Amino acid sequence: MALSQADVLAGIKEIVEEVAGIPAASIELDKNFTDDLEVDSLSMVEVVVACEERFGVKIPDEKVTDLATVGDAVNFIVNAAA
Amino acid sequence: MSQRRVVVTGLGATTPLGGDVDSTWKALLAGQSGVRLLTEDWRELLPVHFAARVATEPADQMERVEMRRLDRSEQFALVASREAWKDAGSPDDVDKERLGVVIASGIGGVITLLDQFVNLNEKGARGVSPHTVPMLMPNGPAANVGLELQAKAGVHTPVSACASGAEAIGYAFEMIKNNRADIIVTGGVEAAIHQLPMAGFAAMKALSTRNDAPARASRPYDLDRDGFVLGEGGGILVIEEYEHAKARGAKIYCEIGGQGLTSDGYHIAAPDPEGSGVQRAIKFALQNSGLSTKDIVHLNAHATSTPAGDVAEANALRKALGTDADHVAVSATKSMTGHLLGGAGAIESVFIVKALQDRLAPPTINIENLDPAVTIDVVRDTPRQLPAGDIAALNDSFGFGGHNVVLAFKSL
Numbered sequence: 001m002a003l004s005q006a007d008v009l010a011g012i013k014e015i016v017e018e019v020a021g022i023p024a025a026s027i028e029l030d031k032n033f034t035d036d037l038e039v040d041s042l043s044m045v046e047v048v049v050a051c052e053e054r055f056g057v058k059i060p061d062e063k064v065t066d067l068a069t070v071g072d073a074v075n076f077i078v079n080a081a082a
Numbered sequence: 083m084s085q086r087r088v089v090v091t092g093l094g095a096t097t098p099l100g101g102d103v104d105s106t107w108k109a110l111l112a113g114q115s116g117v118r119l120l121t122e123d124w125r126e127l128l129p130v131h132f133a134a135r136v137a138t139e140p141a142d143q144m145e146r147v148e149m150r151r152l153d154r155s156e157q158f159a160l161v162a163s164r165e166a167w168k169d170a171g172s173p174d175d176v177d178k179e180r181l182g183v184v185i186a187s188g189i190g191g192v193i194t195l196l197d198q199f200v201n202l203n204e205k206g207a208r209g210v211s212p213h214t215v216p217m218l219m220p221n222g223p224a225a226n227v228g229l230e231l232q233a234k235a236g237v238h239t240p241v242s243a244c245a246s247g248a249e250a251i252g253y254a255f256e257m258i259k260n261n262r263a264d265i266i267v268t269g270g271v272e273a274a275i276h277q278l279p280m281a282g283f284a285a286m287k288a289l290s291t292r293n294d295a296p297a298r299a300s301r302p303y304d305l306d307r308d309g310f311v312l313g314e315g316g317g318i319l320v321i322e323e324y325e326h327a328k329a330r331g332a333k334i335y336c337e338i339g340g341q342g343l344t345s346d347g348y349h350i351a352a353p354d355p356e357g358s359g360v361q362r363a364i365k366f367a368l369q370n371s372g373l374s375t376k377d378i379v380h381l382n383a384h385a386t387s388t389p390a391g392d393v394a395e396a397n398a399l400r401k402a403l404g405t406d407a408d409h410v411a412v413s414a415t416k417s418m419t420g421h422l423l424g425g426a427g428a429i430e431s432v433f434i435v436k437a438l439q440d441r442l443a444p445p446t447i448n449i450e451n452l453d454p455a456v457t458i459d460v461v462r463d464t465p466r467q468l469p470a471g472d473i474a475a476l477n478d479s480f481g482f483g484g485h486n487v488v489l490a491f492k493s494l
Contacts, residue, residue, distance in 0.1 A: 021147030042151075045212035052208070 003055060003081045008074045015050045016070075019043050029071035037070075047073075057081050088258045089494060090335040091327050092170025092320030093432050094162035094269075098313050098419050101138025102165050106429075107436045109137075110444045111465045115297035115418050117311050124277040130289045132296035133275045134313035134420030151213045152226065153191035154273035154314075158425070159223030160230065162318040163267050167231065170320035171332055173265070182235035182263040183228040184254040185318070186246035186270040188424030188481070190220030193276050223271050223316075235263035241424075243481030244384075246270050247317065248427025248489055252341035254321055255489075264326040270428035271316030280312060286351065288388060300421075301448035302385035302392050302414035303456045310386040313420025317429030336438045339371025339474065339490040346484030353391050357398025359486045360478065364402040367488035373474050375406035377492075380443045380468055380475035382430040385414035386421050395478070396456045403458075411443035411461045411468065418447055427479035431489060434475045438493050441468040 013024040020039045033039040039047060048059050051073065057080040059067075067073045093103045098116025100106035109116070116134045125131040140157035141149060143164075149157060163185075167173075194217040201209040216222055221239040228237035236257065240249040247270025254268035274280075283289050290309040292299035300311040327334055342363035348354040368374060381399065385392050392414075400407050415433055422429055437443055442465040449462050474492045481487075 019147075019150075021145065042212040042216075049208055 003078055005074055005078055008055065008077045009070070011054050012051065012070060012073060015047055015054065019046045019050065027070055029069065029074060031070050032068055033070070051077060055081055086259055086261060087324035088255050088321055088338045089324050089327050090319050090338065090435050091322045091332040092166040093335070093435060094164065094166030094169060094318040095316065095429055095432050096136050096138060096158050096161045097315040097317070097429055098134035098137055101136070101142070103432060103436070105137070107433070110415060110418055110433065111442060113418065113445045113447045113463060115300070115447065116313065117296045117299055117420055119296055127277055128280055129284050129291050130280060131293045132299065132311065133280070134311055135275060136315045151217070153194045153217040153222055155187050155191055155271045156217065156223045156226045158271040158273060158314070158316040159185050159227050159318070162269065162271070162316045163227045166267060166318040166320050171330070173330060173332070176265055178232045178234045180235050180264040181231060181233040182254065182257055182266040183224050183231065183233045183237045184240070184250045184257070184266055184268040185224035185227055186240050186250035186424050186428070187220050187223055188241070188243050188246045188272055189274050189279060191218035191222055192274050192279055194218045196276060196278055227267055231267065233267070242485035242487070243483055244421065244423050244426055245479040245481035245485040245487045246424035246427065247429070248431065248477060248479035248487040249343070249485070251319060251321070251338070251428065251431055251489060252343065252487060255338050255341060258321065258323050265320065265322045267318060267320055269316060269318035270425045272423040272425040273314050274423060275312055275314050283312065290387060298448050300387045300417045302383070302387045302417050302446060303396070303453055303460055304449045305451040305453045307387045307389060307392065309388055310416065311420040313422045315422055315429065316425040317432040319428070319431060319435070334494055335435045337492045337494045339373055339492045340367055341370060341490065342366030342488040344486045346486065348484055351482045353394040353480065354484070355394050357394050357401065359484065360395060360398035360480070361402040363486040363488040364476065364478070367476060367490045371474070371490040371492065373490055373492070375403045377474040378403065378406065378410050378476055379473045380411045380413070380434070380437055382434050382475070382477045383412050383414045384478050384480050386416055393453065393455045395480070396458050400457050407458050410459060411466050412458050413444045413461050414446040415444055427477060427487060430477050430479070434477050434491050437468065438473065438475060438491060441470065442466070443468055
């Protein structure tokens with residue numbers, strides 16, 4: 001099933017708020033997970049696993065390092081689900 | 083360097099009697115029990131249906147996101163350490179290279195370990211939290227407190243089963259004595275109220291099974307005692323080199339005079355009935371503190387409410403203290419808190435510091451018929467006034483494996 005960019009962004013906001021305690025309102029496409037949102041490497045693993053469960057996609061470990069920003073993750077998930 | 087003295091300048095606790103030191107101490111003097119029936123369905127799996135859970139959940143004092151990365155034992159350590167640090171005057175400007183943390187746990191993050199094993203079985207390896215290892219490691223409580231305070235003199239976790247909390251304080255004491263640090267946050271925590279550790283203790287016949295009267299189950303020195311009651315929580319002390327404490331104008335509770343450490347070499351779990359290891363530990367603690375048996379007016383006993391342990395300890399105390407045992411007010415506070423395993427020696431050290439401050443020995447509850455084999459002076463039912471002037475008190479703690487730790491505290 002195709003996912004819209006807006007749906008995925010909304011889902012990631014919820015997940016990052018749950019996992020890292022970052023208010024959803026401050027999570028935007030251009031935000032860097034590490035530098036802007038202070039999601040550390042362990043929490044990033046949690047974000048990835050939660051995204052896989054929620055969106056029914058597979059995010060290989062070697063791709064995770066490419067997902068620097070929220071927008072990178074949204075695009076990857078939208079493409080993977082297409 | 084041998085002249086360096088160690089004093090207590092801060093206290094923190096989260097226990098079955100209260101969410102902090104004041105509420106715990108008040109309930110302890112009032113002779114209240116913190117033991118209750120468990121509400122979880124799994125209790126039906128076990129011969130024991132009760133335990134002593136903390137009075138205040140960590141969730142009441144911590145952010146949700148912080149909690150999900152911390153084992154329950156680590157949560158207890160942070161809650162109690164924050165209280166102790168604040169009580170010490172929040173000395174955030176101390177030299178971090180002279181600040182240490184020594185916090186013990188008997189079992190570590192056992193609930194995390196068991197929960198994540200369930201996750202592995204149900205969801206596969208991807209379902210196991212990336213926080214699993216930092217949460218289950220026994221040094222996790224010390225490490226998290228060390229991180230929060232930016233402690234750089236050393237972060238340590240001695241493990242000696244139910245003597246761990248006392249051994250941690252002794253280790254911290256030595257660090258200051260040996261000039262490795264000037265101020266240390268130290269104590270012990272435990273969070274093991276879960277069906278697996280409880281089933282293990284029950285299989286050893288170590289737990290009371292008085293399911294019809296949980297609040298009466300922990301009854302050290304009573305003829306009908308039938309085992310200990312598992313408790314959870316922790317106690318933390320800020321200890322400090324005397325001149326360092328004076329220089330920053332800290333409130334000083336009392337002095338830690340010294341410690342005595344021995345091992346039984348007898349059995350993995352049973353106490354040595356001769357109690358020679360306990361007697362030697364008391365002798366060393368007194369020697370190292372420059373105290374004699376005449377100076378001791380109060381002792382917080384290990385006394386877990388097991389048939390063999392209580393009498394073995396009482397006999398050892400009588401032998402070690404001789405006729406001076408007649409003026410030692412012995413309190414078995416596990417009658418109210420249950421047994422916090424690695425947290426026990428730490429909360430009991432907090433209680434001794436309060437006892438020296440208020441000049442009150444807390445009571446021992448639930449003694450209906452004192453075991454005639456117990457020939458020490460047990461404080462029963464209501465607190466007892468301690469003398470004015472210079473006084474000293476002992477805390478003894480023992481652990482499976484044959485560990486004996488005795489700490490000596492002096493009024494100042």
